[in-house]
Structures are given as structure tokens and as C-alpha cells.
Amino acid sequence: MALFDEKANTYDDFCLTPIGTFVDRIERDMMAAIARPVRGEKAIDLGCGTGTYAYWLRDMGLSVVGVxxxxxxxxxxxxxxxxxxTFQKADLAHLPFGDNTFDLAICNVVLEFIDEPATVLREGFRVLKPGGxxxxxxxxxxxxxxxxxxxxGQEDPMSIYSHAQFLSYEDILKIxxxxxxxxxxGLFVEPEEFRDFEIAIQLEQTHRQRQDNIGGYFVIRFEK
Structure with missing residues (x-):
């Protein structure tokens, strides 16, 4: 967590760049399509960071806790x-909430930085209401x-990615x-392909139709 503390004031900078805006747009659209947030629901953002997704859910009319x-x-x-x-400091492996508390839990680009991702998933599932x-x-x-x-991460020990353990869809299925x-x-456009936001959006749609492109990002939905 010390590394994330050090990066807190600059953490959002990437999303302000043209390529960061593109990545954020693709990931957020995918998250919305899978999560299908409903106004009035109670949601928890697991590993909320600087609150980007917590406020996104709030703007859609949900009551949100960011942890x-x-x-x-x-x-x-x-x-x-x-x-x-509501933002609260807490260990994602030991959430300070009772069972059946939330309608929706999101955990976006967090498990890569967690020592016990399976435990975090179990905790996120535990605090969901039936049907959550x-x-x-x-x-x-x-x-x-x-x-x-x-x-x-290998080249720069001060990068947040120096501590990341990236996962595959098959890895998540196991835990x-x-x-x-x-x-x-999604995110079929590779970093080296990016030239312009609008062109990248079009290229993303083209790549999505091909079978030989490996998506750079994926979203999974579990229901209780």
C-alpha cells in the first residue's frame, strides 16, 4: 500500500491523456454492460482507489461505499x-460489513495487486444480498x-506494476x-496501435470481430 500512497496524487493522470481516455472509455462501457447498475441500489467499490468508479456509480443514482x-x-x-x-479504509479480505448488505459489488483492476484474490472475491460475494x-x-x-x-514493472521498481500479478479469465474461474x-x-487495440481516440474506437470494433485478437481486458459477472 505504501507504493499506492506515493502515487495517489498522480494516479488519475493517465486517464487524462488521449490513450488513457480511450482505455477508460472501453473499460467503463464494458463494466456498465456487465454490471447493469440500477438507480436506488446499494453498491460497494472494492479497492476504490481515488474514487473514479464510486462516483460513476453515484452519478447513476446508486448509494455507494468505496473501500x-x-x-x-x-x-x-x-x-x-x-x-x-462514503469512503472507508478497510482490508478487502476482511470487510467490515455484514452478510447480505449490498446489491452490487465491483472490483476493477484490483485483484492484480492483492496477495489473496480468492479471499477478496469470497468477501465481496459474502456482503451481497441474494440476487446481488x-x-x-x-x-x-x-x-x-x-x-x-x-x-x-520489471524495468521500473517504482512503478505500481512492479507488484502486479496479472490474471487470465481461466485464473478467475478457478478462484x-x-x-x-x-x-x-475488450481492449483489443494494442498500446502501439493507438494514434487517436476516434480512430482507436473504430479499430476496437474492427478487432472485436476477429478471432485472433486477445482482449487486453475482461469483465466477469458472478450472481449470488
Whole structure:
């Protein structure tokens, strides 16, 4: 967590770049399609970081709790708006909430940085109400983006990716709380292919039709 504390003030910078805007758009659209948030639901963002997805859910009319172990990340999240989302410091492997509390739990690009991802998934599932959904988004270790971030982590010990262990869809199947009800792959545009946001969006659709492209990101839905 110390590394994330150090990166808290610059963590959102990537999403402000053209390529970061593209990645965020693809991942968020996929998350929305799989999670299908409903106004009035109670949601928890597991590993909320600087609150990007927590506020996204809040803007859709959900009541949201964001949980993270990095105090500095949470301070950045709290500073973005006032009293719209409840942010709480907690260990994702030991959530301070009772069973059957939330309608929706999201965990986006978090398991890659967790020592016990299976435990985190079980905890996220535990706090869901019957019929609730646990939505997990991961950088695919077999995709170009996962390989790029792996190299970055190997080359730069100060990169957050130096501690990442990227996962595949098959890895999540082995540790998931039950059989997933939906999965979606995306981010088929590789980092070196990016030239422009609009062109990348079009290229993403073209690549999606091909069978030989490995998505750089995937989202899985588990239902309780």
C-alpha cells in the first residue's frame, strides 16, 4: 500500500491523456454492460482507489461505499466531492460489513495487486444480498496491455506494476465464488496501435470481430 500512497496524487493522470481516455472509455462501457447498475441500489467499490468508479456509480443514482486500504488514495477520493460517497479504509479480505448488505459489488483492476484474490472475491460475494452481483474487471495477462505493464514493472521498481500479478479469465474461474453468468472481453487495440481516440474506437470494433485478437481486458459477472 505504501507504493499506492506515493502515487495517489498522480494516479488519475493517465486517464487524462488521449490513450488513457480511450482505455477508460472501453473499460467503463464494458463494466456498465456487465454490471447493469440500477438507480436506488446499494453498491460497494472494492479497492476504490481515488474514487473514479464510486462516483460513476453515484452519478447513476446508486448509494455507494468505496473501500480501500490506501489512506492517501481515499483522501484524494474524498477531496473530489463532498458527502456523495462514503469512503472507508478497510482490508478487502476482511470487510467490515455484514452478510447480505449490498446489491452490487465491483472490483476493477484490483485483484492484480492483492496477495489473496480468492479471499477478496469470497468477501465481496459474502456482503451481497441474494440476487446481488459481483463484477470483476481484470487486465488480461495474455493480452498486449498485460504484457506491457509486466515489462514496465520489471524495468521500473517504482512503478505500481512492479507488484502486479496479472490474471487470465481461466485464473478467475478457478478462484471465483461460483460459476460466472456473463463475461466480456475488450481492449483489443494494442498500446502501439493507438494514434487517436476516434480512430482507436473504430479499430476496437474492427478487432472485436476477429478471432485472433486477445482482449487486453475482461469483465466477469458472478450472481449470488
Amino acid at each position: 480501500d486500504l490506501s489512506q492517501d488514495m481515499l483522501e484524494v477520493a474524498r477531496g473530489k466531492r463532498k458527502n456523495e460517497v 452481483r459481483l463484477i470483476v474487471g481484470c487486465i488480461n495477462k495474455y493480452g498486449a496491455w498485460g504484457k506491457k505493464y509486466t515489462r514496465r 471465483g465464488p461460483n460459476k460466472p453468468t456473463d463475461v466480456r472481453f
